[in-house]
Amino acid sequence: MKKSDIAPFFAALQAANPDPKTELEYGNYFQLLAAVLLSAQATDAGVNKATRKLFPVAGTPQAVLDLGLDGLEGYIKTIGLYRTKARNLLATCRILVDQYGGDIPRTREELEQLPGVGRKTANVVLNVAFGEPTMAVDTHIFRVGNRTGLAPGKTPLAVEQALLKRVPKEYAVHAHHWLILLGRYVCQARKPRCWECRVSQWCDYQPKTPAPGSQTPR
Incomplete structure (x- = not known):
């Protein structure tokens, strides 16, 4: 992913979900x-x-x-x-x-x-x-980082370090939540749902997965 594509990539994720939260439930x-x-x-x-x-x-x-x-x-x-x-x-x-x-x-x-x-x-x-701008790299973020070209790396630590370098500061606190949710619900392991992805235009993954029922692009 080109450096110039990273800010619009995260801006689109922010516009869709301005205040992302962990899906784990807790009271303290x-x-x-x-x-x-x-x-x-x-x-x-x-x-x-x-x-x-x-x-x-x-x-x-x-x-x-x-x-x-x-x-x-x-x-x-x-x-x-x-x-x-x-x-x-x-x-x-x-x-x-x-x-x-x-x-x-x-x-x-x-x-x-x-x-x-x-x-x-x-x-x-x-x-x-x-509220620290850390990157908790799970299987979803590892996949998204590599598949999109945002933060390629052979290990979770390599992906984490790449994210810390490449994610703009204004998006750093929420970045790992956006990426987890993207990987969990859209950029899924077996078949990414590219047709409904808000950031597909900046993603390096090719060929993009067509919508069900549509013809595969030639």
């Missing part, structure tokens, strides 16, 4: 952290289904600790890898209570020291909770 920053931790290799919808029952009962680190491992697993057993995630979340809650008074740390280094919290999870928390 701890719940955000917990939801993102639980969402690894799982869908937001699946996580929300579990946390709608969990968070009213255990919506703070201490409350999760009070549930114990068996209790926590009972609430999240519908989520993939729930046993590992339950252990990580309990260990994270213990650190939050003992070292941070139940609050969420505000630096990447501290967040990444929490069990089950990697770079992507830290980036989401820093962006959504604290």
Whole structure:
């Protein structure tokens, strides 16, 4: 993607969705952290289904600790890898209570020291909770970055670094949400829905997918 195409690309995404939000449901920053931790290799919808029952009962680190491992697993057993995630979340809650008074740390280094919290999870928390212009590269953003030519890279970190360099500052805070939603609902893995994409004119992907029922362009 040409540098001159990047600003109109994001301007179109902004016009369609001026204030994008994460689709994970949460009531406080701890719940955000917990939801993102639980969402690894799982869908937001699946996580929300579990946390709608969990968070009213255990919506703070201490409350999760009070549930114990068996209790926590009972609430999240519908989520993939729930046993590992339950252990990580309990260990994270213990650190939050003992070292941070139940609050969420505000630096990447501290967040990444929490069990089950990697770079992507830290980036989401820093962006959504604290408004930092981070790029949390999941499978959707990795695909969109490469397919559109916006931020090509062979690894998630390479795509993240390319986005940090190429996304204009005025779009940086919301950029990863726009790209996630684009990848989730339009620029899908098997068959991108180019015919309804608001940014297809700036995208490098060829040939564009025609609308169902239309003839394939020659």
